Amino acid sequence: MGGRRRRKGLNENKENMKKRSKSIEPSSISTIDLHSSRFNIQNLNFDNYYQEQRIVTSQHWDSFLNVLRTPLPSSFRINSNSQFSEDIRSQLENDFLHSLRFETVEEDNVDPVIPLPWYPENLAWQSKFSRMQLRKNQTLTRFHEFLKLQSEIGNITRQEAVSMVPPLLLDVHSNHFVLDMCAAPGSKTFQLLEIIHKSNEAGSLPDGMVIANDLDIQRCNLLIHQAKRLCTSNLIVTNHEAQNFPGCFLNRNYDAMEPDQNIDQLLFDRVLCDVPCSGDGTLRKAPELWRKWNTGTGNGLHNLQVLIAIQGLSLLKVGGRMVYSTCSMNPIENEAVVAEELKCGLVL
Template identity: 65%
Template sequence: MGGRGRGSRSRTQRKHFRDGRENVWKRSKSDSTSSDPNGNGNSENKTHWKPFSTQNSAFDEYYKEQGIVTAEEWDTFIEVLRTPLPAAFRINPSSQFCEDIKSQLENDFMNSLKAETTDGGEVEAIRPLPWYPDNLAWHSNFSRMQLRKNQTLERFHEFLKLENEIGNITRQEAVSMVPPLFLDVCPDHFVLDMCAAPGSKTFQLLEIIYQSTKPGSLPDGMVMANDLDVQRCNLLIHQTKRMCTANLIVTNNEAQHFPGCRADKNGSKASEMEIEPQISQLLFDRVLCDVPCSGDGTLRKAPDMWRKWNPGMANGLHSLQIQIAMRGTLMKYSN
């Protein structure tokens, strides 16, 4: 009876879900025939796709009041937000092909792509990011859309796709590469990534832990990557499995209620007088909190945010962001 009860409730919930949501993609028969007497929808009144609007008066008003930029810089600021986000990627330093990939970028693609012109008028088509160590991170002046559509860039695009699938590089926004660098992670650190999906920062943290480890051996450190959404956890696993590491644990919890962990971090063995090693609360050496955001900074890669944005999106998330940050402080060593 219990099984039938669960199934009944499940079917009822699915029915309510279907009935309670408007299907904005399904054109009704009356709509399709109103424009064309034959029902073919070929009338001149047929609605065509239009590009996303890159204007939002509420956005302008809100950020002008915040004084994010000066009045003289406002137009330049908005113009940058309206340009597509350039592609960026990072080379995995623990890959045996790391130096070969850098050489191919420096001696092949930098020259072969030099003749390509970009919307921003940049001279260099690709270049290493000057603030990232050892020329391991690269910036392209082509947007992801340009890389997919431009036939001249096809060889470079195929190179990026192949090396990304293998795990030799990771395609990641430049701004996303910054937080792991500030954490100053060492190979023996235990690191908690509280809101980890889709996993580019998690992969970067693993790279840092492995960077000074001898080939064939495992580092003493570990990364624990958490996310609330189980589907995003699957994406996180797909992203990080390219590393082929045993130093990663993926968890599925609410970050603001992340449970306490217990472990024998030092790996000490029980003495002759002890039955088992001393197990204590696990506190992390580093904690990364990339908390849920309102998407203000994603306008260049997600232009539909121009239409959706309103001040309530940020204000509504503020308390959750504080809760996650406070929980993160409790998971870290005090020193």
């Protein structure tokens, strides 16, 4: 329940920040200045803790902090199952990639919008502009309207670049049964569904499916609402505590004469275990976390994270794959959790 309260609190903070931001009309698009004026982006407890953890070398510490204090670029993913996906990609490659260079004056010579080189087929893109910059800068109006329209009709999904990584590492195929244990609001779920459909033969439905679970019923409702854009029948949404997710059963060859003869326990080919966390890896998009950061949050979530990971492994097929991920940099929430699974003999 600690993770649930944490996420609810973060959502409330974000809503409050949105309300306050409406009254701010900056004279330029310098979101870094906006960050600096509204938040104290320094926390000595954070510095001391992560220097002791040595997550970066002492020579790179100042550079590391400077990155954390810059706004997060906006990123999005083209829906590979959309009939307009090639047109959208072509418009980005042949129009915006070039036109934005002339519409914006930048000193660092960085392209305003680029495809993420590690994402297949140029289907994921990143803009150097934050969401606030896209909203406020009139020069970017056409690009912003393009993103809004394509997002509303389901051709693209706004998603952070780092959030796109776990589904790729799962190596999902069209016949796989996938469990997303902490799914809402669903960007990773939609990505998994797109992969399942795209890896299937054209004109046929995939044999696999995604079960998307979340503890928060309101977030489940949001996920269902968003999923309507995908027009898929290969999704089931459930509402359970991830650490107590129940065993499922599957009747692959239903026979009305012998309905119980072909029922087997459903073990998953792939499990995505993206657990509740302290979220200190999101400082670039949520700078209000700087003043709130303390070691207690990560320590308090460690046991819940271990329990969710253990349950995910127990529902995994022999030879299957589970990806464990967080939005935190804290080794207590990452390496220490994996170490606990190794100690239990659950990971090979």
